[in-house]
Amino acid sequence: MKLSISLPSAPVPFALDTSFDHTPQQSHGRTISTQISTPRTLDFLISPQEVALQETLLLKQKEEKEKDLAFSLTQLxxxxxxxxxxxxxxxxxxxxxxxxxxxxxxxxxxxxxxxxxxxxxxxxxxxxxxxxxxxxxxxxxxxxxxxxxxxxxxxxxxxxxxxx
Structure with a gap:
């Protein structure tokens, strides 16, 4: 008996193979193998909108810090x-x-x-x-x-x- 599951389009693609062999009065054997392909990037976890929002927020924070620094230096x-x-x-x-x-x-x-x-x-x-x-x-x-x-x-x- 053999069971194979493969989900190549999942966020993290994987394949699972399981087999069970039984021969009467001789031996029993079981084999399980799993193959998980790790993605090269984690882009699938982060939406582009979220990245753009974070980038905008960080740029605004940077601008605020630069203004604060310029004000402090002018004051000093x-x-x-x-x-x-x-x-x-x-x-x-x-x-x-x-x-x-x-x-x-x-x-x-x-x-x-x-x-x-x-x-x-x-x-x-x-x-x-x-x-x-x-x-x-x-x-x-x-x-x-x-x-x-x-x-x-x-x-x-x-x-x-x-x-x-």
Whole structure:
């Protein structure tokens, strides 16, 4: 007895052969063989419409990410330039505070003002210097953030500015 099943047009084509031999008083035998042809691609599992929809969705996500990245970089660049201007202004303010301190030193020596005024001027000068250091730190952090987003090595941004 032999049974053969073959479905060559199924999503995964296969063939199944089964046979059973029996000879009275001699021997019994059974043979089963299966042949499955694996497809070269899995296209039959995915509809073209679904592929097109996925592709459109991925392209839209990519565009959104590019817009977000461009916005973030623009924002960082504006903050970076603003921080540089703040540092320049603070440095000018420090120069003025140093000049004020020198004048007050002379006035204390001449007896025109008190030492308390000199200490207040020194305090103002140190506050300005501390503000400058904070802005420099913020500037460095912005530079590192831009370098990270751009995928360049730390310190490269300063090298690029020096070349210009």
């Amino acid at each position: 660049l504006e903050e970076y330039h603003w921080a540089r201007k703040q540092i320049d202004l603070l440095r000018k303010g420090i120069s003025l505070e140093e000049r004020k301190y020198e004048i007050l030193e002379t006035e204390v020596e001449l007896g025109k003002t008190t030492r308390i005024d000199l200490v207040k001027a020194q305090n103002d000068l140190l506050q300005q210097k501390l503000s400058e250091l904070n802005y420099v730190l913020q500037l460095l952090m912005r530079e590192r953030n831009m370098e990270r987003i751009l995928g360049i090595t730390p310190g490269s941004l300063i090298s690029l500015e020096a070349e210009e």
